[in-house]
Amino acid sequence: MLVVRPAGPADLDHLLELAILSGPGFTSLPEDPDQLSERLDVSRDSFSGKLDPKACWYTVMLEETVTGEIDGIGSVKAAVGLNRPFFSFRVVTNTQSSPSVDVKLDHQTLVLVNECTGWSEVGSLFLKADRRKGGAGRLLSQSRYMLIGAQPELFNENVLAELRGVFTPDGGCPFWDHVAHKFFPMPFDEADLMTGSTDKQFILDLAPRHPIYIELLPEPARAVIGKVHPQGVPAMALLESEGFRPNGLVDIFDAGPTVACGRDNIRTVRDARALTVAIADQVEAELPSLISTGSVSGFRAVRQKVGVDGDVATLSAETADALRVKAGDIVRVKA
Structure with a gap:
């Protein structure tokens, strides 16, 4: 994994x-x-x-x-x-024109x-x-x-x-x-x-x-x-x-x-949900999801199958071990 x-x-x-x-x-x-x-x-x-x-x-x-x-x-x-x-x-566009000669020019410049x-x-x-x-x-x-x-x-x-x-x-x-x-x-x-x-x-x-x-x-x-x-x-x-x-x-x-x-x-950032961990021998899910721990301290992330039911995320024991989380902890899940 x-x-x-x-x-x-x-x-x-x-x-x-x-x-x-x-x-x-x-x-x-x-x-x-x-x-x-x-x-x-x-x-x-x-x-x-x-x-x-x-x-x-x-x-x-x-x-x-x-x-x-x-x-x-x-x-x-x-x-x-x-x-x-x-x-x-910064790429800046400057426009210069002279109506007397009917000329209009756009000059791009680089500005620090x-x-x-x-x-x-x-x-x-x-x-x-x-x-x-x-x-x-x-x-x-x-x-x-x-x-x-x-x-x-x-x-x-x-x-x-x-x-x-x-x-x-x-x-x-x-x-x-x-x-x-x-x-x-x-x-x-x-x-x-x-x-x-x-x-x-x-x-x-x-x-x-x-x-x-x-x-x-x-x-x-x-x-x-x-x-x-x-x-x-x-x-x-x-x-x-x-x-x-x-x-x-x-x-x-x-x-x-x-x-x-x-x-x-x-x-x-917008779409990931905070869910409570449950652990099971088998996880029913068609596709893997992005899963991470719920805080910066001890942060870990994997892409594995997760069963989502309401506010509960069911993980396999292997996935929970990789994330170093246990039942009742908070994880974030992005389908």
Whole structure:
């Protein structure tokens, strides 16, 4: 059985392996053991309630219960931009006209902004290549919304997700090469690492102060603005199925899109029901459902069959063991 469960310090080797497999441009998974170790400490303290709610960064792992193998990772940040600015480019359309020559033009520009302070963020969704079938990705993705729905008061009313931008097969990044690198004269990997390990002052110091006219950029850069890395297309589809839509912001390094949705309008948050657990030898249900624990502390999620009768959810003993719940506990169920 696949189970989504909290990540902690003991997962460092697994997290480093996933970071290496994720490749360039996956800002939230740097190939840096120190950063990853710090992140796992934060995850442990977030799930245990030791941190200020706005400082929490919940990281979850997709684990095979029989083998203990870790197949993927996901996360939810309670709030972005509080200690470090959350910079983006906003794509802005400016209209200019001259009646005297009967000309009207729309010019798109990129403007540096810091608009999403305090918003919650779902991110870090990554699965090993051999696990990207059979619903594992959907389980991992939706588990983040089950986490939010378990205690919505811990999260902002606005939720965003950033998607990785386009990279070439040889690891090049067209937007970085033709645009961002002109302002940040360093290797992409160095800038990416500094984004996660510093206060981002270097971005404030070096980023363009004035709008960048998209029409003046080379075609390879223009073509990738707001586009998703091929590996991110399934993640984009999952986000769209939950109600997320592009909000006009793109990443300042790779121009990948940002999507957003109101917390209470996320489909899984909205539709999941809190039910009381009963346990039986056999469960009568045609299709499996998404099931999670009812609180952030000790959070776990699976996709298994569940019998729903009124306010009671009947689970098999195996499912109850995977969730670490007993009869009378509260679970949340999304059909």
